[in-house]
Amino acid sequence: MDHPLTDVQDVRIAQMSLGNMARSVEDTRVSTNGASKLVTIVIVGAGHRGTTYASYALEHPELAKVVAVADPRKHRRAVMSRKHNIPAANQFEDWKDLIAQGKIADAVVIAVQDRLHADAVADFAKQGYHILCEKPMATSIAECVEMVRKVTAAEQPKVFGIGHVLRYSPYNRAIKEVIDSGALGDIINIQHIEPVGNEHFTHSYIRGSWHNETESTFSLMAKCCHDIDILSFYLSGLMPTKVQSFGSIGHFKxxxxxxxxxxxxxxxxxxxxxxxxxxxxxxxxxxxxxxxxxxxxxxxxxxxxxxxxxxxxxxxxxxxxRCVYECDNDVVDHQVVNIEYEGGVTASMTMSAFTEALCDRGTRIQGSGGGGADR
Known part of the structure; x- marks a missing residue:
């Protein structure tokens, strides 16, 4: 995928996600002498996200090694292969050709377009790979259910993770610790905003791969599914009981x-x-x-x-x-989501294209203790 990571911290967060998977894979088996075994990884989709996840192996060569890549663009395959010393035999234009070789690694990172996630997970789950799939998990509920069914059908337990990388960021972990400490009392309300940013939104959602729901998915799913996820993370998995949402194309038409x-x-x-x-x-x-x-x-x-x-x-x-007023985009450029969770806890999430604050998220959390946490 080509969503840009906007700063060094964002890159570190993505690397943490792959690192967590690598350690989880290590936990499932050790080498014959009892020592940890190097985790071998296949990258499917060598765009910006796939490249960023793969960079974990360069920084921690004792833990992980990228041994194969699949991407339809020759230049991207070449760049990743140079960085990771991937032999020509393990460079593939189509992941189907990689699958035809049989299982050649422990794990796979799936970073292709959203609409392809379900098919890719099904193919690699069948061969027994541990899987890290970029968000969103899929573009329909039916596909999500089928993906879980395919993964759990494996003969041996496998790691299956979705790239909701916000959970691994130091600031979100710190916020969660404050919430869990009880310092704020019972959480009553959370207000969260994702300012996608002028350049980011026009690049990805007007001119780019996520401009059209039929070809990908709606912009809230593509951009903010992990913002919705982080609310659930803060609330320790409380179930939503009511959801309200609306948005529109306010400008790019x-x-x-x-x-x-x-x-x-x-x-x-x-x-x-x-x-x-x-x-x-x-x-x-x-x-x-x-x-x-x-x-x-x-x-x-x-x-x-x-x-x-x-x-x-x-x-x-x-x-x-292309002119942003002459594109065939049909995804909304601003949207709000209001959620009521079990116990009456409420939360709101706003996504907006119209800001220079590129992905500079903000959150306000209010609790029964009379205080609050802002970031």
Whole structure:
């Protein structure tokens, strides 16, 4: 998947998730002399998330090793193979070809597009792999149920984890410790916001792979399923009893296109572009050489070195240069969720595209002790 991780801490959180799986796999077996055995891993989907999970093996070579990769894009396969010394025989364009080789590793990281998760999990579960699947688990309840059935049908117990990485972050663990300590009393209400961010939302949900529900899923599922999950984590798994939610496409539609933009459909041809906050030129070209952890253009330009020429060419030939008012997006750009849990505890979660605070989540927790916790 190509959702960007926005800072060093986010990368560390994703690595923690894979590290937790690796340790869980270690717990299921030891080598013949009683020592821990190196966990071998297959990466299915060598985009940004797959690459980030795999980087755990580079930092902890004594615990894990990536031994194979499957991705339809040749450049991505090549980059990962160079980093992890993966032999040519273990580089696959399609995970089905990898499956045809039989089981070649202990575990698999599934980081393909959301709609492919269920099929991939079914294939690797059948061969007895331990599985870490990127969020969301799947795009329908029926697929989620079937995935669990496939995994639990394995002859031996296997690790099956979903990449709800917020649970592994130091700040969320600290918040959970405060809640569990009783310092706040009984939790009464939680208010949580996920400011997706101007650049992130237009990249992923207007121009990118998650712009259309039919091709992927709705934006709340794709972006904020782990924000909903973290509420359950805080509340120790209390069951929701009532849920209310609504949202809409507030801005990214043709009726909101500035008159000055005229008939332009690509930012590079648009007279309004210098004034437009959603300009592809600003996001992908003007940011080259900045201190971004991962340049946005790196997520769709297949090149070891980004430059004005190859990024410009990509903006001409892919959806990433399109005017945000001329895309075929149908996912909402803001949404709220209100939840009542067992015992009357309430929580609200807001997702919004319209902010420069890129994924800078905020949470306010109020308890019967009269105090509260903010972050």
């Amino acid at each position: 043709k009726s909101r296109k500035p008159a000055e933009a005229g008939s332009a459909t690509n930012c590079l041809d648009c007279a309004y572009e210098p004034k437009c906050p959603w300009s592809a030129k600003k996001i992908y070209i003007d940011s080259l050489g900045s201190d971004q952890l991962v340049p946005w253009a790196k997520l769709f330009v297949d090149a070891d070195v980004l430059d004005i020429e190859n990024v410009t060419e990509a903006l001409r030939t892919t959806s990433y240069g």
